[in-house]
Amino acid sequence: MDIPEILIERLLKAKHVTVLTGAGVSAESGIKTFRDPDGLWATLNPAELASIDGFLSNPELVWSWYQHRVSIIHNSKPNAGHYALAEMEKMFEEFSLITQNVDRLHQKAGSTNVWELHGNIVENHCFNCKKPYNCETELSDKKLPRCPHCGGLNRPSVVWFGEMLPLTAMQEAEKATLVADVFFSVGTSAEVFPAANLPYLAKNHGAFLVEVNPNQTSLTNYANVHLQAYSGVALPLVVSKLKENIK
Numbered sequence: 001m002d003i004p005e006i007l008i009e010r011l012l013k014a015k016h017v018t019v020l021t022g023a024g025v026s027a028e029s030g031i032k033t034f035r036d037p038d039g040l041w042a043t044l045n046p047a048e049l050a051s052i053d054g055f056l057s058n059p060e061l062v063w064s065w066y067q068h069r070v071s072i073i074h075n076s077k078p079n080a081g082h083y084a085l086a087e088m089e090k091m092f093e094e095f096s097l098i099t100q101n102v103d104r105l106h107q108k109a110g111s112t113n114v115w116e117l118h119g120n121i122v123e124n125h126c127f128n129c130k131k132p133y134n135c136e137t138e139l140s141d142k143k144l145p146r147c148p149h150c151g152g153l154n155r156p157s158v159v160w161f162g163e164m165l166p167l168t169a170m171q172e173a174e175k176a177t178l179v180a181d182v183f184f185s186v187g188t189s190a191e192v193f194p195a196a197n198l199p200y201l202a203k204n205h206g207a208f209l210v211e212v213n214p215n216q217t218s219l220t221n222y223a224n225v226h227l228q229a230y231s232g233v234a235l236p237l238v239v240s241k242l243k244e245n246i247k
Helices: 005-013 023-027 052-057 059-074 080-089 105-109 167-178 195-204 231-246
Strands: 016-021 094-099 114-116 119-126 154-158 182-186 208-212 225-227
Touching: 005 182, 005 208, 005 231, 016 080, 016 167, 016 195, 052 059, 059 119, 059 154, 080 094, 080 105, 080 231, 094 167, 114 167, 167 195, 182 195, 195 208, 208 231
Parallel strands: 016 094, 016 182, 094 114, 182 208, 208 225
Antiparallel strands: 119 154
């Protein structure tokens, strides 16, 4: 595919580049999205597995399900899109990566300035006292992991349905959005708010808006450039094109 010259020109002049990533990026590493017909939620009710009420009513089921998801993620590797973003971070004076994904694959690929809007599935914390829980989480003995400080139930450090997004992550995401010279929306349907509002906010404040998605979304017609390809295809080409022009 061809990378538009206008995009490279804007990137070469950019001081701050901000990127928002969604489930499509993880899907390229083999992690099914919620919308896939055979995805993680295809035969299960999200309200039972990703909500406070669901957790309190059946914590064993929730823990078992999240341990299954953790095993999938541990066996997954960053893809070319993840690595391209990690490389882009080194090419700009300021680079911010905002993600809706919970798998930590961006960090595995080498990205450092990452804001996780939906938390992550790798860490756990106490439901009661909120302290981190770093001990064993296997359920081989059928006993739920309890907090060593207060005895409360531990839970995955993901944002469940009905919960507020992490305040610091959201504030920093908005700051990075408002100062962006170029804003990328990558592998996201642009339908889950408040994250879906960030691309619009960026463009309204003067950013050059780029969508990277093999599909058309509600954002497509609003973007300055739509790279209609998977992130693992488009982003390495952007990086390569940038390198050619920087020499």
